[in-house]
Amino acid sequence: MNNENLRDLVVEISGANPRKCMRCGKCSGTCPAYAEMEYRPHRIVAMVEKGDIEPLMRSQSLYRCLACMACVERCPRSVEPAKLVEAVRLLVIRGQGQNHMSPDDIPQKLDAELPQQAIVAALRKYGK
Amino acid sequence: MQKIGVFVCWCGTNIAATVDVAAVADAMRSEPGVVYAADYQYMCSEVGQQRLIAAVREHALTGVVICACSPRMHEQTFRRAAERAGLNPYMVEIANIREQCSWIHKDKAVGTPKAIALARAAVAKVLKNAPLTAGESPVAKRALVIGGGIAGIQTALDVAEAGYEVDIVEKSPTIGGRMAQLDKTFPTLDCSACILTPKMVEAAQSPNIELLTYSEVEKVAGFVGNFTVTIRKKARYVDTNRCTGCAECVAKCPARKGKNEFNMGLDNRSAIYIPFAQAIPNVATIDASQCIKLRTGKCGICEKVCSAGAIDYNQRDEVIERRYGAIVAATGFRPISLEKFGEYAYQESPDVVTSLEFERILNAAGPTKGQLVRPSDGKHPHEIVFIQCVGSRCSEDAGKGKTYCSKICCMYTAKHAMLVREKYPDVRVRVFYIDVRTPGKNFDEFYRRAAEQYGVEYVKGMVGKVWRQNGKLMVQGSDLLNDEQLLIPADMVVLAAAIEPEPGARALATMLTASMDTNDFFSEAHPKLRPVESPTAGVFLSGACQGPKDIPETVAQAGAAAIKVVGLLSKDRLVTNPCVAHSNELLCNGCSQCEKVCPYGAITYSEREVVDRGVKDVRRLASVNEAVCRGCGACTVACPSGAMDLKGFANRQIMAEVDAICRAK
Numbered sequence: 001m002n003n004e005n006l007r008d009l010v011v012e013i014s015g016a017n018p019r020k021c022m023r024c025g026k027c028s029g030t031c032p033a034y035a036e037m038e039y040r041p042h043r044i045v046a047m048v049e050k051g052d053i054e055p056l057m058r059s060q061s062l063y064r065c066l067a068c069m070a071c072v073e074r075c076p077r078s079v080e081p082a083k084l085v086e087a088v089r090l091l092v093i094r095g096q097g098q099n100h101m102s103p104d105d106i107p108q109k110l111d112a113e114l115p116q117q118a119i120v121a122a123l124r125k126y127g128k
Numbered sequence: 129m130q131k132i133g134v135f136v137c138w139c140g141t142n143i144a145a146t147v148d149v150a151a152v153a154d155a156m157r158s159e160p161g162v163v164y165a166a167d168y169q170y171m172c173s174e175v176g177q178q179r180l181i182a183a184v185r186e187h188a189l190t191g192v193v194i195c196a197c198s199p200r201m202h203e204q205t206f207r208r209a210a211e212r213a214g215l216n217p218y219m220v221e222i223a224n225i226r227e228q229c230s231w232i233h234k235d236k237a238v239g240t241p242k243a244i245a246l247a248r249a250a251v252a253k254v255l256k257n258a259p260l261t262a263g264e265s266p267v268a269k270r271a272l273v274i275g276g277g278i279a280g281i282q283t284a285l286d287v288a289e290a291g292y293e294v295d296i297v298e299k300s301p302t303i304g305g306r307m308a309q310l311d312k313t314f315p316t317l318d319c320s321a322c323i324l325t326p327k328m329v330e331a332a333q334s335p336n337i338e339l340l341t342y343s344e345v346e347k348v349a350g351f352v353g354n355f356t357v358t359i360r361k362k363a364r365y366v367d368t369n370r371c372t373g374c375a376e377c378v379a380k381c382p383a384r385k386g387k388n389e390f391n392m393g394l395d396n397r398s399a400i401y402i403p404f405a406q407a408i409p410n411v412a413t414i415d416a417s418q419c420i421k422l423r424t425g426k427c428g429i430c431e432k433v434c435s436a437g438a439i440d441y442n443q444r445d446e447v448i449e450r451r452y453g454a455i456v457a458a459t460g461f462r463p464i465s466l467e468k469f470g471e472y473a474y475q476e477s478p479d480v481v482t483s484l485e486f487e488r489i490l491n492a493a494g495p496t497k498g499q500l501v502r503p504s505d506g507k508h509p510h511e512i513v514f515i516q517c518v519g520s521r522c523s524e525d526a527g528k529g530k531t532y533c534s535k536i537c538c539m540y541t542a543k544h545a546m547l548v549r550e551k552y553p554d555v556r557v558r559v560f561y562i563d564v565r566t567p568g569k570n571f572d573e574f575y576r577r578a579a580e581q582y583g584v585e586y587v588k589g590m591v592g593k594v595w596r597q598n599g600k601l602m603v604q605g606s607d608l609l610n611d612e613q614l615l616i617p618a619d620m621v622v623l624a625a626a627i628e629p630e631p632g633a634r635a636l637a638t639m640l641t642a643s644m645d646t647n648d649f650f651s652e653a654h655p656k657l658r659p660v661e662s663p664t665a666g667v668f669l670s671g672a673c674q675g676p677k678d679i680p681e682t683v684a685q686a687g688a689a690a691i692k693v694v695g696l697l698s699k700d701r702l703v704t705n706p707c708v709a710h711s712n713e714l715l716c717n718g719c720s721q722c723e724k725v726c727p728y729g730a731i732t733y734s735e736r737e738v739v740d741r742g743v744k745d746v747r748r749l750a751s752v753n754e755a756v757c758r759g760c761g762a763c764t765v766a767c768p769s770g771a772m773d774l775k776g777f778a779n780r781q782i783m784a785e786v787d788a789i790c791r792a793k
Contacts, residue, residue, distance in 0.1 A: 020523055024562040028606035030471070030592025034613040042608065074471055074592060076522040076529060 003051030006091070010048050014087035016080040018049035027071035027081045036064040041071050041081040048084050053091070062089045067121035086124055093126070100126035130255050133164040133189040134247060135180055137171035137196035139226055144169075146230040146239035152195060155244045159251050163187050172202045177209040184213035191219045191254040195247045197226040216259030218706065218776055223250035245789050252788035256781045260706035265755050267353040267702055268453040271693045272297065274345055274636060275458035277305020278324060278679060279671025279686045281331050283456050286690030288336035292697045295450065296331065297359055298341045299632070300389070302407035303328055305460055306672075309390060309484065311491040311498075312547060313679055314539045315574035321493075325406045332408045342413060344632075346447070348455070348639040349729060351756055352666030353702045355452045363443040365414035365422065366400070370438035373410035375402055377430035377439070386418040388495070392485045394503065395495035400430045400439075404493060412438075454693040455640060457650055457662070458670040458686070459633045463625040464519050468528035472518065472623055473594040478503040479601055480594060480621040483537065486544055500552055502619055505599075509619030512548060513603045514541050514559040515591045519626035521562070530626045530647060535676040537624035538565045542578040544622065549582040558585045558616065560605050568678070587614070594621055627676055641727055642667045650674045660689040668692050707776035708757040709764060711750045713738050715771035718748035722763035722772050730756035731763060 011017065027041035034040060039047065039061045047056055056062070062085060071081045093100060101122055109119065134156040138144035149167040156165040164187045168176050171194055183189060192215065194206050199222040207217035225243040233239040271287050273280045276298030287294040296303060307313075308328075310320035331337050340359060347358035381398035388397040390404050399418035402410065412430075420427040421441055431439040463482050466474045474480045479502050481489070492498035502509050516537055522529030538561070545557045564586065566572040578584040589606035596602070600617040607614050629648045637644045642662040643651040650669045653661040660669050670689040671682040696702075711722070713736065723731045730753045737746050750772070752763075763772040764779065773779055 022521060022562060023608070024517065024521075024590040025588070025606035025608045026590035026592055028592070028608070028613060029560075029590045029604060031613070034606075040606075040611070040613075042606065070592070076517075076526050078523050078526045 006053035007051040010053055010087045013090055014083040016083045018045045020077045021045045021079045022077055026074055030070045030074050033064050033066050037061045045079055045081050056088050057092050067124045130161045130190045131163045131188055132161045132191045132251055132254055133183050134162055134193045135171055136167040138169045143226050143230040146233050146236055147225055147243040148236050148240040151240050152243045152247055156247055161255050171196050172205055180209050181213040184215055193221050193223055193250040193254055195223040195225045198224045218260040219257050221250040221254040223247045249785040249788040252784040253781045256784055260775055262706045263704040264701040265353055265704050267699050268451040269697050270452050271454045272357055272452040273456045273458055275460055276303030277460045278307040279682045280458035281327050282683050282686035283670045283690045284331055284337050286687050287693050288334045290694040293336050295338045295340055297343050297345055299344050301342045301413040302403045311487050314543045315570045328408045353453045355455055357452055358449050361446040363445050365441055365443045366412045367438045367440050368409055368411045370436045371411035372436050376433045377412055380429050380433045383418050383420050386415050391488045391495045394485055394488055454666050454696045456668045456670050456689050457673050459630045459673040461627040461672040462630055464628050471593050477596050482623050482625045483540055486622045490547055511556045511618045512620045513616055513618045514622045516541055516561045516624045518623040534626045536678050539571055541624050542575045545584040546578040546582045549584055558587050560587050560589055560591050629673055633673055640667050660685055660692055705759050707759040708754045709752045709772055709774050712771045713749045714740055715769050716749045717769045721766040722750055725762045725766040728756050728758050
């Protein structure tokens with residue numbers, strides 16, 4: 001797939017629109033996983049807009065994102081960066097043709113110490 | 129026998145590129161009543177108008193159709209030309225084949241037949257036109273300015289200077305508005321009060337200006353030149369003629385828990401108060417919600433200490449009614465509420481303040497007497513973070529904030545940062561910005577001075593989160609240019625909150641029948657060419673109620689609004705629109721539908737005697753006050769019996785147009 005097709009696919013899957021970004025950087029100011037990320041949230045938005053999806057698909061940043069959705073919540077332009085990350089992640093996972101995590105796996109992973117949000121985030125990241 | 133002339137304008141290529149103008153003229157020649165048709169490059173030009181005049185005379189035309197741009201552009205031009213040729217100006221009809229045809233179609237195959245249909249409709253209408261004569265109405269030689277900030281003051285001063293009387297209605301106890309709250313003004317850093325208070329004094333002393341402070345507009349009736357306005361003068365419980373402004377009562381008042389509005393609620397004031405030292409009028413006002421005497425009947429200390437005998441607990445609101453020729457809205461702005469921006473911890477920490485609050489902290493008459501200290505503990509701050517665009521430039525679907533740029537924040541933030549660094553070089557100042565927008569004379573130089581000479585650190589990025597930790601404010605934000613996320617332990621955070629119109633503006637606009645945009649800013653009649661006029665005749669706009677603007681712009685606009693007011697008041701009589709409604713009393717069934725829909729209160733009902741087919745009868749009938757009617761046509765649509773009709777837009781004329789369009793192929 002070429003860059004434009006990949007970008008359109010990410011936009012379609014995410015339902016988010018990177019063109020609305022005004023480059024304020026609030027997502028990267030917000031992100032709790034910032035230090036872990038190769039590509040920071042604002043950069044990811046810019047890369048999706050440009051169509052640079054392939055380097056993103058190869059990056060560990062996709063799995064460093066906590067899917068906490070703080071950037072989605074605080075973005076003043078409702079660009080929803082975490083949804084773009086999620087969409088790129090789905091492209092990778094779908095390409096591998098298998099689920100990394102299914103809802104059936106959840107009961108055995110339940111743990112009193114584990115925040116519920118982590119499970120939701122894990123499903124977002126590793127589910128199909 | 130009507131003789132109609134049709135003129136098809138090319139408007140250069142604006143029309144001619146998508147409409148075959150010659151074909152339109154050709155098609156019109158075979159229309160009933162048309163004795164002359166021609167096309168010309170620019171009908172609005174002097175030559176074009178001369179052609180119209182010559183044709184009217186040569187062919188003894190009784191009516192004219194101009195196929196051209198919107199009647200909003202040149203209807204007046206062509207009516208005047210027709211008048212010069214000896215024709216009644218209301219025998220001119222415009223077929224809008226530009227905005228409604230050529231501009232929205234791409235090729236002649238579509239554009240030409242549509243232009244012919246529109247022209248045919250206009251011909252059908254003009255055949256049923258009757259000559260109309262415009263009436264006249266007198267002009268009340270007095271202006272009303274609503275809002276006593278710098279916009280209202282400047283407009284009133286300029287109107288007064290031209291020799292006309294003007295009233296300023298201000299809802300708070302003093303004039304001065306937002307500008308009175310400012311410490312310094314950009315880009316010159318001169319003291320705001322020092323340049324504002326002379327204007328306040330001038331307004332108070334002008335024989336042509338009457339200040340109605342602590343007053344609000346309750347009702348507006350009438351129309352351009354003839355507004356009747358009801359104003360409520362709220363009870364101050366103080367006789368303003370007696371009060372000397374000595375403030376003895378303020379010092380002794382035991383109720384001291386009222387939020388001090390002038391200091392943005394950063395400190396408290398007494399129940400009886402004078403907003404600030406230079407307040408005009410310099411008289412005390414009792415806040416009835418705080419006053420112990422008014423709430424419980426006990427106390428009365430202010431009355432005892434007042435040597436002038438000015439306190440009057442029995443004072444009541446006074447409602448007055450005045451006539452005005454023109455009204456100026458100058459209702460100003462306020463910072464938005466930050467309740468939807470929890471990430472900045474504004475609600476949690478007193479050390480997170482808005483820029484207007486910071487302005488009061490810097491001001492010598494403010495809650496800290498101008499000492500820069502943290503509101504929480506009164507300690508000197510060492511690290512201050514400014515955050516720009518808080519609530520500005522949000523997308524509509526973000527569910528918070530405003531879509532527009534608030535325009536003034538970049539400059540006042542640079543000012544604040546500079547003032548801090550100048551007075552306290554030990555304080556580290558960082559400004560998070562998305563863009564620094566400084567268009568304006570000496571504005572960008574000012575901002576660069578803050579960065580280069582005063583060492584204000586500008587960080588390209590945005591703060592995501594602020595939280596309290598160990599007596600500090602932890603500020604987490606992005607530094608996009610250095611590709612890092614910053615975590616700053618700050619002592620104070622200053623938020624450049626977006627600005628919005630004063631909330632009372634919406635109700636006022638309804639009273640004035642003046643339109644507003646979706647953000648509740650007053651709309652101008654034309655965004656470029658009529659920027660200080662409301663689309664409602666006789667209503668003008670001054671200052672930030674029309675859109676965010678700084679002091680220089682506000683003063684310029686205030687002067688522009690004033691000259692529009694003066695232009696109106698200088699006329700003894702106004703020509704009224706003859707296209708007004710009238711009721712056929714034989715058809716009127718007295719149902720009152722028209723009265724209910726009329727937005728101008730132009731329709732009244734009365735019992736009248738009529739002779740219907742030889743039989744005398746007394747009926748309840750509608751009648752239209754032609755001086756008040758604006759010709760909107762709402763009544764003609766509402767009338768179930770077809771009694772209401774609009775001159776120049778009669779039902780039969782509209783139907784003739786529809787028929788003509790339906791006939792067209």
